[in-house]
Amino acid sequence: MNEANHIMLEVSNLRARVGGKDILKGIDLVVKAGEVHAIMGPNGSGKSTLAGVLAGRGEYEVTGGSVRYQGGDLLGLDPEVRAREGVFLAFQYPVEIPGVNNAYFLRAALNAVRRHRGEPEIDAVAFMALARARMTLLDMDPALMNRPVNDGFSGGEKKRNEIFQMAVLEPRLAILDETDSGLDIDALKVVADGVNALRSADRSMIVVTHYQRLLNYIVPDFVHVLSDGRIVRSGGRELALELEERGYGWIEPAVQDA
């Protein structure tokens, strides 16, 4: 597990469709332990579909290719099993669940993960101590723990809540789907600080974003540009800066030519 450079995720020629429409048209991606990969691309390029397919969202139909996660097949697993195995999706649109208490929900989630790992369940007192510590990290109002999940949260509170959940669940592979959208610069910094605090040698991250801005704060090891369901460019951080400067327009003709 702590072996340096072991492969966390290996996506090979992944194809997927939703509602009869092909969205992913052959994605190849290798993410090693400890790496942060940014997936960028224009709207409709398939970024969120890729994130959803990796997390096990039901409406996507995988039509080809494979995904190996920590050496095993990922696509055959139910979403809850993926989560228990350490895959975490920070939702672009966190779901409001009236009537389900945030603390209860998150403790149930953590205990599901712990049971899966053969660890003892955490009791309410120990959980609250852990939760309070992690909330400090995200500069969150502790009162949010006693509210229904995301119910009545502001946009910024919802995004913080996602990263807070990630901090509690301590995944191996975190997929951040447009976590920056709708955040003002202060909230963006808080969220980025939270994410950066969770970077470690045995945790990988895939940061899906439309804008380069987030990558000023979460500095990626690799940047991939997705266009029309394929990765059309890969590079280092400088690729993101180039996109910032030139927009996505120069990418797409290249695809047409290819």
Added chain:
Amino acid sequence: MATLTASQDTKGRYLPAFERAWREGVNEPAWLRTTRRAAAAEFDRAGFPTTRDEAWRFTNVAPITQTPWGEAPIAELSAEDVARFIIPGLDGPVMVFVNGRYARALSIACGPVAGLTMTTMADAIGRDGAILAPHLARHADVSGRAFTALNTALFEDGALIAIADNAIIEPAIQVVFLSVPAPVPAAIHPRVFVLLGRNGQARMIETFAGIGPANGFTNAVTEVVAGDGAVFDHYRLQREADPAFHVGHTHFHLGRSSAVSSHAIALGGRIARHDAVAVLGGEGAECTLNGLYIAGGNRLIDNHTEIDHAVPHGTSREVYKGILAGHARGVFNGRIRVRPNAQKTDAKQTNKTLLLSDEAQVNTTPQLEILANDVRCTHGATVGQLSEEALFYLRARGIGLDEARRLLVTAFAADVTSRIRLEPVRAELDRLLTAGLPLPPEEGARA
């Protein structure tokens, strides 16, 4: 006479019962005999409802009306048998009835409570005429209500609870009606009357439950008269056995500035119908009618509510929620009547149904009759399914499909359960919901 209609035929079955009750009731006070005779006559006139009756359009009671119900046998139960139907942690008096008969040995008296009179209806009939005569069957109207008429004509026992003026009864009162399976399916007609004096306060739980595959028919009527300034919390827990039939009518009469809240929880029965009727008869009264109904299989649960704003400055709040699975059917009809002079009425009604299968269905009908012009009345009804998005969100955090569904269904019910102020009742309900949610078995098998 030519041919009898089905309705005439079935109602004719009750003639011997009426005649026997008339003979056996020879020692009953005259006011009650008059009341019973009028009820029997009304039953004879109206007959059992059919789906041609507006109030029974979606509920076919033929399986009830066409069964020749027998006499409920005397059944012996142990304290152990009934323990799970008594809500723990309330420390109040409990009256237990088995097959309609008072079971002294199973009941829990907790010593005299100042200001509280609690007795069996059988005893009260001859003794407490001063309390009963002005009220009994004066509120739960029998006209056009065959089942209420039947109960009024035939009831033998039940409970009388009277709260003295200004008395605050701290311990919650429980009245438990249990049915046990009988070789010949039997009908019981429990009758409860609650009188709260001026500024009196009390909390009461009525439980209707079946033990084992109890196959009878319970036809219950409860009348509550809340005096001026009285405060009353009523909890009705219908936990009949799956093969059982249940028809209930609860009537609340609210005096000036009184506050009555009713929580009707319906969890059992093959066909279960409950009518909750509240008349705001004094200015400034506050009425809450909440309900939660849960059914799976081929069961039918019908809730009719009626709130009658008869005078100005009344407030009513109503939240009914249904959870239906399998081939279950739900019916909700919520009538709010605002009489011409009932100005400044503030009424709000919500009915929400969660369908857990494609085959489950609900008929929901709000009926607002607003005859005053300076009022605020709102209503809303929704029918929906579990949110796929919410399910995925929970699963994406590691929570299994079954638990995710249970969480969301419980959350749906929380609108009603969280409004239950009496903590032991809320805890009992949470326990019942956790154990008994009608989640599809194929999902259960997957976990």
